[in-house]
Amino acid sequence: MKFIKDLAGGFVLLIIAAVIGVAQNAVRGNPVKLILEAPRVAERPADETHVDRVKSESDEPAHHRDPSDVSKEQLQEMMATGMTFVIDARGEEEYTEGHISGAINVPYEKFIDYYQALTDYVPRDASVVVYCTSITCDLGDRLIIELKLDGYENVVLYRDGWEEWSESDLPVETGAWEY
Numbered sequence: 001m002k003f004i005k006d007l008a009g010g011f012v013l014l015i016i017a018a019v020i021g022v023a024q025n026a027v028r029g030n031p032v033k034l035i036l037e038a039p040r041v042a043e044r045p046a047d048e049t050h051v052d053r054v055k056s057e058s059d060e061p062a063h064h065r066d067p068s069d070v071s072k073e074q075l076q077e078m079m080a081t082g083m084t085f086v087i088d089a090r091g092e093e094e095y096t097e098g099h100i101s102g103a104i105n106v107p108y109e110k111f112i113d114y115y116q117a118l119t120d121y122v123p124r125d126a127s128v129v130v131y132c133t134s135i136t137c138d139l140g141d142r143l144i145i146e147l148k149l150d151g152y153e154n155v156v157l158y159r160d161g162w163e164e165w166s167e168s169d170l171p172v173e174t175g176a177w178e179y
Contacts, residue, residue, distance in 0.1 A: 068156050068157060069156065069157050069158070069159045070129060070156050070157070070158050071158075071160075072158070072160060072164055072165065072168060072170070075129055075131075075158050075165075076170070078127065078129060079102065083126075083127055084126075084127040084128070084129055085104065085121075085122045085126050085127070085128045085129070086100055086102060086103040086104070086128075086129050086130075086131070086158075087103065087104055087105075087106050087118075087122075087128060087129070087130045087131070087143065088100065088103045088104065088105050088106070088131060088132075088162070089106065089107065089108045089130055089131065089132045089137075089139040089140045089142070089143040090105075090107060090132055090133060090137075090139060090162065091107045091109065091110075092105060092107055092110075092176065094133070094162075095107070095176070095177065096174065096175060096176045097174060098162070098166060098172050098173070098174050099162065099172065099173055099174075100131065100162070100165050100170070100171070100172060100173075101170075101171035101172055101173045102171075102173075103131070103173075104118075104121065104122070104177050104179070105176070105177040106118050106143065107139075108139040108140075108142050108143040108146070109139070111143065111146050114179075117179035119150075120179075121179060122152075124150075124151045124152050124153070125153070125154070126152075126154065127154045128147065128152055128154060128155045128156070129155075129156055129157070129158050130143050130144050130147070130155060130156070130157055130158070131157070131158040131159075131161045131162060131165075132161045132162070133161050133162050133163060134160065134161045134162070134163040134164070135159050135160055135161070137161060140157050140158075140159070140161065141157065144156075144157055
């Protein structure tokens with residue numbers, strides 16, 4: 001009998017904790033979505049065949065299909081406005097050897113160490129572009145997750161990163177970020 005009583009008490013505590021958690025989430029400034037929306041599936045035009053669709057999708061690299069990615073040209077346009085913060089997610093050494101002109105350095109692997117400087121320098125409502133070495137580097141993706149968890153909402157990725165930028169003879173700098 002004691003076992004059933006303990007089990008019922010545990011169940012009641014679980015229900016109370018769940019209710020408190022949902023209530024806490026509802027009142028916080030940046031609530032976690034409890035129900036995820038299914039991605040929308042675009043309708044195929046009537047004149048497009050399945051083979052044509054598969055061919056066109058496979059011709060284009062997967063990283064260009066993500067709507068949250070920006071191209072080199074889009075990044076240049078965003079930087080020209082003077083209203084965009086560019087963040088290099090690579091390590092301090094790589095950043096010091098060369099980075100996109102005007103970019104700040106917030107190495108993903110030292111995010112906690114750079115957190116105060118980041119939040120002092122970049123407002124949470126700012127337009128932010130994060131980049132890493134190239135399409136094979138996932139530090140930019142990881143840093144974006146951290147930034148979004150911290151309340152930065154307008155964050156996109158320049159997936160082609162430092163390699164494409166530096167090979168395109170676009171403005172670059174060397175040296176450490178002085179924050």
